Amino acid sequence: MTHDHDLVLRPTEAQTAAALAPPPGRTGGDLVVETLRGLGATTVFGLPGQHALAVFDAVRRSDLRLVGLRVENNAGFAADAYGRITGEAAPLLLSTGPGALTALPALQEAAAASSPVLAICSQVPVAGLGGGRKGYLHELKDQQASFRDVVKSVHVVRAASQIPSAIAAAWQSALTAPHGPVWVEIPEDVLRAETVLPQVTAVDATPPELPPRPELTALAAHWLTEAERPVIVAGGGVIRSDAAGKLRQLAERLDAPVVTTYGGKGAFPWTHPLSLQSWMEDRHVTDFLEDADVLLVVGSGLGELSSNYHTFAPRGRIVQIEADLGKLEANHPALGIHADARLALQALLETTGVRTDPGAARRVEETLREVGARLEAQDTSLERNLLAAVRAALPDRSPSFWDMTILGYWAWAGFDARRPNTMHSAQGAGGLGHAFPAALGAAVAEPGTPVLAVSGDGGAMYGLAELATAKQYGLDVTWLVVDDGGYGILREYMTDAYGEPTGTDLTGPDFTALAQSFGVPATRTTPETLTADLKHALKTPGPTLLHLPTHLRIFAPTHQ
Template identity: 35%
Template sequence: MSTDTEATIAPAGRRRSGGQALVDALTLHGVDVVFGIPGTHNLPVYAALGGAGIRHVLTRHEQGAGYAADGYARVSGKPGVVITTTGPAILNAAAAAAQAYSDSVPVLFIAPGLPLHHPSAGNGYLHEVKDQFRAMDSIVGHAQRVTTVEEIPLAVAQCFAAMTSARPRPAYLEIPLDLLDLEATTALVPPYEGRPARPNAESIQAAAQLLDAAEHPLLIVGGGASGAADEVRELAEALQAPVITTANGKGVLPETHPLSLGAGVHHPTVKQLVAASDVVVAVGTELAPSDWWWGPISQQSTVIRIDIDPTSAATNISPAVALVGDAAETISSLLTGLRTAGRTDGRESAAQWRRLLRQDAAREGGAYLELCAALDAALDDSALIAADSAMACYYGALSNLPLHRPRSFLYPTGVGTLGYGLPAAIGAKIAAPQRKVVALLGDGGVMFTIAELAAAAQAGLAVPVVIVDNGGYGEIRNEMADRGDTVHAVDLASPDFAALARSLGCHGVSLESATLLADAVGAALNADRPTLIHLRVSGRETESA
């Protein structure tokens, strides 16, 4: 990336096809992995990819490609890249784009579009949809369609700048298919990024004054603080403040730290915790209803918000002070103005709140405690969980499985898609092959992307895929029952998951209880390919989506 003091020299122009211009621009931006599926209309891109030195991960569905790129981006901290063909292919990836937008994940979706001079009313062209560009534009943070080969390198640079210079969001780049084989003299555009806004000195001073006077401060940390782990720890220790995280903030402060309360702001005790705190510092979190199940923080709370997005800084609650800027840089500035002498040691208070929160978590996720203990025994401090929107994840692992690094709990918050966990684990393992990666899913959700077992096998990834099976869409079954409705359309006859996994090139084992799970996961982490571990459960509280 270029900086304020050092510029990158753009490579000289030369004749390139549109497909080659795209791939060369991606290479210049440091892309070394792409996820996707070739098709009739993107073959010129694949022709250029063949000699580019970029690893291509062949998924079995474009939605899987999108979730894999999302997992890759969350773990690596770099934008993920998805390449599809026209029409149904890019629309297959749309759910993944929406999830990336919801969770502020930088993923670039690239697809050919209909030709430049295609009739405006359509003519039945292969893969034609009414308005592919507008469909994608409606769900990503940045979208553009080029109209010349020469524009392609600039468009790539603009997409990367949009994804990385402020709040991370997915981007969509559409290239008319007749430009991909067309040649023109193109000059590559080097990477650049804009510096995010910095809080002004008056706002920093106002926040410092509030914190200097606070006797019971609290830190609420979200995914926007993933790049500020050291600064979050320093601020917590300076204030002697307990720290609780959202799902996407899990692990920003290691959950063994004496000031850590763990993850899960939806627990009843959190409402008491917030009420007992005279100043709340919310770092990189929307304070969103998808995290706060019991309702928003009271407007009576004194809240300092640190967020890179000025529109989010006042969403869901109006803060006493809004600090708009990069989390790490903003916290560092705040620390320089704080008076920390004379602070009461916060570890005892944190321990009391942690005990109450663990009681909440154990009551809510009691059926999963053995599963979480088994996973904890099999994993190390660098491990990560690629979780689906399943009860074993949001009632179980979120608050009952300790994790210790940022971006270690990959979870589809917000949009709450099903089928995320398996392909996200593929992307995560490719981004960090040295780390232990486990996919944790329900029997309903895994069927949305079960074909990606074949992609994981082809890539030779030693990933345990743990399926918690109760035979249906359990969360919806419970909600139907709670409403007094007739319970129907939620029961599933599960396949022989272990045999299915073996047929797709993986290992497969079935367990009747979690007592053998630690050994099974340990063996899977050292295998030569993915291992599906099928765990049957029963009971209302274990009915996983």
């Protein structure tokens, strides 16, 4: 039997001595920094604003590394990527009002991609709260309201003693499956005021595990073992829970083909005999999935892009493993298992029998042959050759980040992410400008590993200011800008739907000259020289830019 006194953490002599004699001059900002350090943070992203200066001053006096970007939204994208790569909560420091609101699209992407971002934002002084009529600079009527619909949880501080607990609760929320962005709000005067509170030394924010219920995995295991044509759909949850190895073991035990969603790229080996790869928008693959008598969906809600734009109509049973409770059976009736993908796959490995299906690999091969024939008929050799050129140049361990651009759409379906958690895009929320600032965050997370960002010329314009960031910190990021003089995807969409496009043709800069003005080496490349130019750029320390003027086409949709 556990008694309350058994749960009390008794201070050590050193902790008692430190508590009785805290360093002078500490503020609420110091409590923020001390709590982050106590939780294990080593790096923070953001840029200062008037109400948040006390936090940044505390960071200056600490051993936290500050990576300061030029635009709040780009700082959010960088923190998102840092969280994806490390699996740690990535602190993002924001200032009140306009600065905070500018980061909303990045936080939406983090929410859609289940990235653990810990946004800590200032607020007007306590006296100005509650009415939106006090006349404070940056004042909003209800700042929290702008974020509640975007982030996973909101944590509000109104006194210094609340800071450690609020940040710890937010940290735990961000790292509890499913991961996601969280929001902490602290008024300026609380951050600035001196505190007599002792230094924060022990912070426990261990996230709880989310195991599956055994009766559900027992039934799922029975269905899968007895199935005639089982198929597995592996989503981003497999990546976030580091479960790729268990997924492969289960697929091989069941002789079950695997298709990865765009968020699940790299969750299953691309060239494995059971790999259907990622052709989620191809009708041949959709037909294959519909023909399954048991479909195991792991870490995916079968949303728009994972269901061939909601044309997927399964005929067999579905087992859905999903950490996000709201996504269980959101699109299709299923045996819903609310669990972390890694724990659920482990439970299935312990309960499924061995199943042999010599014809599974042959059916996969035939389907991929049909996909290839369809692409050949559309004359898509330029686009596929560019993907091959990028793959040939990019080291297997290097992360790549793809913006919402035509080559990025191709990469969703056709790029071989040779290792888990190495290919990322903004396909969760679909906002522009993700790739380059996100790549900077990944370079911070993995110093010494070259990182690739791929943008169109339209999306690139969102992140040009971060060339200064890349240069300032010497980050090993190669930025490939594919330039077709506009918003190429929207140009295609509008032409198909309305006969001609509007607002999609853009006047752009000389990208190489612009990069060079920041002190960033830049080269104009061609489809024929791309592999060689990329290899050279990726081996060059610090940031580089490659400008590729070309017009690409997206593969024809096959929803029907």
